[in-house]
Amino acid sequence: MQERQRGSQSKLSQTGDTPSAEFRKQLHELADWIADFREHIEGLRVAPNDKPGAIRGQLPKRAPDEGEPFEKILADVDRIIVPGMVHWSHPMFLGYFGWTSTAPGILGEIISVPLNVNAMTWRTCPAATELETVVIDWLRQWVGLSDEFEGVIYDTASVGIMHALAVAREEAAPATRKLGLTNRDLPRLRVYTSDQAHSSAEKAAIALGLGEENVIRIPSDDQFRMDLNSLGQRIAEDRRNGLQPMAVIATVGTTSTASVDPVRDIGNLCREAKVWLHIDAAYGGGFAMVPEYEWISNGWELADSIVINPHKTLFVPLDFSVLYVRDLARLQRVFSLVPEYLRGDTVDAEKNYMDYGIQLGRRFRALKAWVIWRSLGRAGVVARLREQIRLANLLADWIGKDGRFELSAQPSMGVVCFRFIGDAAPSPRLDTAARGRTGSTDRIDRINSEIVERINASGRAYVTQTKLCGRTVIRIGLGNVLTTEEHLRKGWEIVRETASDL
Numbered sequence: 001m002q003e004r005q006r007g008s009q010s011k012l013s014q015t016g017d018t019p020s021a022e023f024r025k026q027l028h029e030l031a032d033w034i035a036d037f038r039e040h041i042e043g044l045r046v047a048p049n050d051k052p053g054a055i056r057g058q059l060p061k062r063a064p065d066e067g068e069p070f071e072k073i074l075a076d077v078d079r080i081i082v083p084g085m086v087h088w089s090h091p092m093f094l095g096y097f098g099w100t101s102t103a104p105g106i107l108g109e110i111i112s113v114p115l116n117v118n119a120m121t122w123r124t125c126p127a128a129t130e131l132e133t134v135v136i137d138w139l140r141q142w143v144g145l146s147d148e149f150e151g152v153i154y155d156t157a158s159v160g161i162m163h164a165l166a167v168a169r170e171e172a173a174p175a176t177r178k179l180g181l182t183n184r185d186l187p188r189l190r191v192y193t194s195d196q197a198h199s200s201a202e203k204a205a206i207a208l209g210l211g212e213e214n215v216i217r218i219p220s221d222d223q224f225r226m227d228l229n230s231l232g233q234r235i236a237e238d239r240r241n242g243l244q245p246m247a248v249i250a251t252v253g254t255t256s257t258a259s260v261d262p263v264r265d266i267g268n269l270c271r272e273a274k275v276w277l278h279i280d281a282a283y284g285g286g287f288a289m290v291p292e293y294e295w296i297s298n299g300w301e302l303a304d305s306i307v308i309n310p311h312k313t314l315f316v317p318l319d320f321s322v323l324y325v326r327d328l329a330r331l332q333r334v335f336s337l338v339p340e341y342l343r344g345d346t347v348d349a350e351k352n353y354m355d356y357g358i359q360l361g362r363r364f365r366a367l368k369a370w371v372i373w374r375s376l377g378r379a380g381v382v383a384r385l386r387e388q389i390r391l392a393n394l395l396a397d398w399i400g401k402d403g404r405f406e407l408s409a410q411p412s413m414g415v416v417c418f419r420f421i422g423d424a425a426p427s428p429r430l431d432t433a434a435r436g437r438t439g440s441t442d443r444i445d446r447i448n449s450e451i452v453e454r455i456n457a458s459g460r461a462y463v464t465q466t467k468l469c470g471r472t473v474i475r476i477g478l479g480n481v482l483t484t485e486e487h488l489r490k491g492w493e494i495v496r497e498t499a500s501d502l
C-alpha cells in the first residue's frame with residue numbers, strides 16, 4: 001500500500017496530476033462512496049449535537065507540507081466531516097424548505113466538475129453560454145412566464161434581488177452607475193415589501209447604498225399576504241414627504257408560511273405609481289408548473305423582474321437561482337463593462353453573461369439543471385411537487401386531529417406551520433409581533449422552541465421554528481424526494497412524543 005502511494009506521489013510530481021490509472025481507480029472508489037452515502041443516509045444522525053469548534057478540534061491547525069493520499073483524505077471525510085454535518089438530504093430532514101438531492105442532480109453536478117470552465121463570455125465557453133440561455137428559457141416556459149422576460153443564472157436569490165434593485169435604482173435615479181448616489185441632491189429612494197418578506201431585501205439595500213431603513217415593511221393580512229391598502233397609503237405618504245418610491249417586492253412563497261402576495265393588484269399599483277415591481281418567487285416560483293398552483297403566476301406579466309430558485313424547489317443542486325428581467329438589456333446597461341483584456345473575447349456573441357452582473361468568473365451551472373430537468377421531464381417534476389403538497393396536507397390533517405396542536409397557517413406548497421398549545425385556548429390572530437401577549441403565551445412559545453431544540457439534538461429528525469404574529473411556531477418543509485409518508489408519520493410521532501415529554 002505504502003509502495004503504491006509513494007509510486008503515485010512521485011508520478012504526481014512529474015506530471016502535476018495523478019496518473020490516469022490511479023485516478024480511474026479513485027473515481028470508482030468515489031462512485032461507490034457516493035452510492036453508499038445515498039443508500040445508507042437514513043442510518044446517519046440527521047444532525048450532530050456537538051458544541052461549536054468540535055470539527056475544528058479534530059483538524060490540524062496547519063495545512064500539510066507534503067501531499068497526502070486520497071484514501072486517507074476520504075477516510076477523514078467519513079470520520080470527521082460526515083458526522084459533523086446536518087444532512088439536508090436525509091429523509092427525516094424536515095427543516096427550512098424541502099431541499100433535495102437526487103441521483104440525476106448529483107450526476108449533473110459531477111459532470112460539470114472535470115469540465116471546470118469559466119462561463120464569463122460566449123467565447124470562453126460557447127456551450128456553457130448557450131446552454132444557460134436554453135435552460136433559462138425552458139424554465140420560463142415551464143412556469144408560464146411571457147417571452148418578454150430573459151434571465152441570468154446567479155448563485156442565490158439574494159444576489160438576484162440585489163441586481164434587480166440595482167437596475168431599479170438606475171431607472172429611479174439615472175446616472176447612478178456613473179456618479180453614485182452621494183452629493184447629488186437625490187431624494188431618499190424607498191423599497192416596499194411585506195412584513196413576511198425575506199431579509200434579502202434589506203441586504204440588497206445595504207449593498208446598494210439605499211440604506212436598510214429605506215426598506216419599508218408593509219403589514220400582511222390574516223393569510224400573511226401583503227396588505228394592498230397599506231402599501232398604497234405608504235407610497236402616497238412617502239411621496240407627500242418628498243421621498244421617492246423606487247421598487248416594490250412582492251413575494252410568491254414567503255419564507256415562514258409560503259404565502260403568496262396579491263401580485264396582480266400590487267403590479268397594477270406599481271404600474272400606476274411608476275415603480276419597479278420585483279417578484280421574489282425564490283421558493284414558490286417552481287410551483288407554477290403544477291396545474292393546481294397555476295394561479296400563483298397571476299400578474300407576473302406586470303413585473304419588471306422575478307427571481308426563481310430551482311435549487312429550492314426544482315431539484316437542481318445548490319446553487320442555482322435565475323433572475324428574469326423584462327428586457328434584459330436594462331440589466332446589461334447597468335453592469336456591462338468590458339476591459340481591454342476581455343475585448344477579444346466578447347466579439348459577435350449574442351450573450352456574454354459577464355455583462356449581466358458583478359461577477360466575472362462564472363461556473364457552468366446550466367449543465368446540472370439540464371441533466372436533472374431532462375432526467376425528470378416536466379411530468380416528473382410536477383409529480384414530485386404534487387407528492388410534496390399531498391404530504392403537507394396529510395400532516396395538516398394529523399395536526400388538526402390532535403387537540404394539543406393548532407395549525408398556525410394554511411399549509412402551502414409543502415410548508416406546514418403549527419404550534420403546540422397543550423390545553424390552552426387556540427391562539428387568536430395577532431397583527432403585530434408580541435401585541436397582547438400573555439405570560440402563558442410566552443410559556444407556550446418556550447415549549448415550542450424546546451420541542452424543536454430537543455428534536456434536532458436527538459439526531460432523529462430536523463425541524464425549524466419561526467415566529468408568526470409574535471408567536472413561536474414549529475415549521476416543517478416537505479420536498480426531499482426520499483421523504484415518504486412513513487418518514488413523515490415518524491416525524492409527526494417524534495413531535496408528539498417530544499411535546500408529551502415536556
Ligand SMILES: Cc1ncc(COP(=O)(O)O)c(C=O)c1O
Binds near residue numbers: 155156200254280309
Ligand atoms: C422567499 C425567499 N426569498 C429569498 C431567499 C434567499 O434565497 P437565497 O438563499 O438563494 O439567497 C429565501 C431563502 O430562503 C426565501 O425564502
